[in-house]
Amino acid sequence: METTTSRRKILILGRPKSGKLSLVKALTFSLPDGLNNESTPHAGLTHSITLTNRYFSTEAGIWIDEIPDDTETWLGEYLSEEATPVLQSVAAIILTVNNSTATSASDLRILKQLSDRGEEVEWDGTCLVVRKLSESKHASELSSLCDDEALELIDLNESGENEFGGTLASEYL
Amino acid sequence: MSLEVPLPLNISDLEKLGLPRVLEVLHTCDWASADIDDDGSIGSLQDAEIDFELNAFDDDKENGSERDVEYMERMMAMLISARGNHARNIVANTRNGSGYEPRGA
Numbered sequence: 001m002e003t004t005t006s007r008r009k010i011l012i013l014g015r016p017k018s019g020k021l022s023l024v025k026a027l028t029f030s031l032p033d034g035l036n037n038e039s040t041p042h043a044g045l046t047h048s049i050t051l052t053n054r055y056f057s058t059e060a061g062i063w064i065d066e067i068p069d070d071t072e073t074w075l076g077e078y079l080s081e082e083a084t085p086v087l088q089s090v091a092a093i094i095l096t097v098n099n100s101t102a103t104s105a106s107d108l109r110i111l112k113q114l115s116d117r118g119e120e121v122e123w124d125g126t127c128l129v130v131r132k133l134s135e136s137k138h139a140s141e142l143s144s145l146c147d148d149e150a151l152e153l154i155d156l157n158e159s160g161e162n163e164f165g166g167t168l169a170s171e172y173l
Numbered sequence: 174m175s176l177e178v179p180l181p182l183n184i185s186d187l188e189k190l191g192l193p194r195v196l197e198v199l200h201t202c203d204w205a206s207a208d209i210d211d212d213g214s215i216g217s218l219q220d221a222e223i224d225f226e227l228n229a230f231d232d233d234k235e236n237g238s239e240r241d242v243e244y245m246e247r248m249m250a251m252l253i254s255a256r257g258n259h260a261r262n263i264v265a266n267t268r269n270g271s272g273y274e275p276r277g278a
Contacts, residue, residue, distance in 0.1 A: 006204040009249075026192050027199075044250070051200055058204045063249055086249050091202040094195070126202050130195060152198070158191035 003050060003057040008089055010049065010062045013111070014096030015103055016042070019132050020064055023096055023156060032064065042066050060091065067107060075110055079117045087118055092126045099131060099139050108142075112149045129153045 014020045024047055025031055032045040043066040050059045068074050077083060095111040097104045108129065115127045129151050131142065146153035189197050 008202070008204050008206070010199065023195075027195065049199075051196075051204065053200050056204070060199075060204055089249075091204055092199055124203055124206070126198055128195065128198055154191065154194050154198075156191055156195070159193070 001052070001057045003052070003059055006058045006060045006091070008060060008091035010060055011090045011093045012062060012064045012096065013067055013093060013107075015067050015098065015107065018098045018107075019096040019130065019156065020066070022132065023094065023130055024062060024064065026156060028062075032062075043068075063090070067103075067110065071106065071110060075113060078114060084121050087114070087121060087123050087125070090123075090125050092128065094128045094130055097129060097131045097142065099142060104131075104142050105145055108145050108149055108151065111151060115151075127151055130156050132156050 012020050012023060020042055021031060021035075028047060028049050030047070032047040034040065034045055042064050045064040047062040047064070048059050049062060050057065052058075078087070093111065093114055095107055097107055111127055111129065117123075118125060118127075129142075129146055131153065132155070143153055188194070
């Protein structure tokens, strides 16, 4: 099957150290170019992933952006009229969160606002929240917040199937 | 005495977790429709059997597609990098035809 190149992208958003690159590496088994050292900001890094199933094989670009301290200005740019084409060119927005930080709730609100903006402009993309599996006290709180905002939360390191009869891979270990 | 009847288990009905779930969601995204100028009829996974390839990357649209991509990437560069110098690098790279490259690449 021929692999085509999609014009749509995956946008991965998150605070510093929230697991953006961990997610990229898990998805693609590689890291973006341009990571010169640990202090290299991740905003603006790009990568790509090939998605293949029985119906299609397509290479999609990955955009990475970092949520700054000044979230209002940053978010305002994303929500602006001028940015509508960018939103339309994104097929999925993935927010990475770190349970150990207290910014997760505000980060979820950012994703929700992007999702709401998407509805206004008839965007057909998907929003996801991804975190590294954690025993943090904030873990269940984050789950509740995602439920409240109707956002799907995925624990990146969890594996296997769900409670309907599947067995987690970790139980085999 | 109770009689337990195990539910028939169809492996395809199980919900995936973790990374497989992320990939599953990504596969269900609409990778064919590209921008606001499209007619919206091109396939998602639901109708991928119909004409994903036929519509998404029509040769007749090639030039337009490239312009679209270039425009999107410039927009994204402005969004992502208005806060720093590397916006200029990305825009310059795009204009030079060398694509969207992160700073330092």
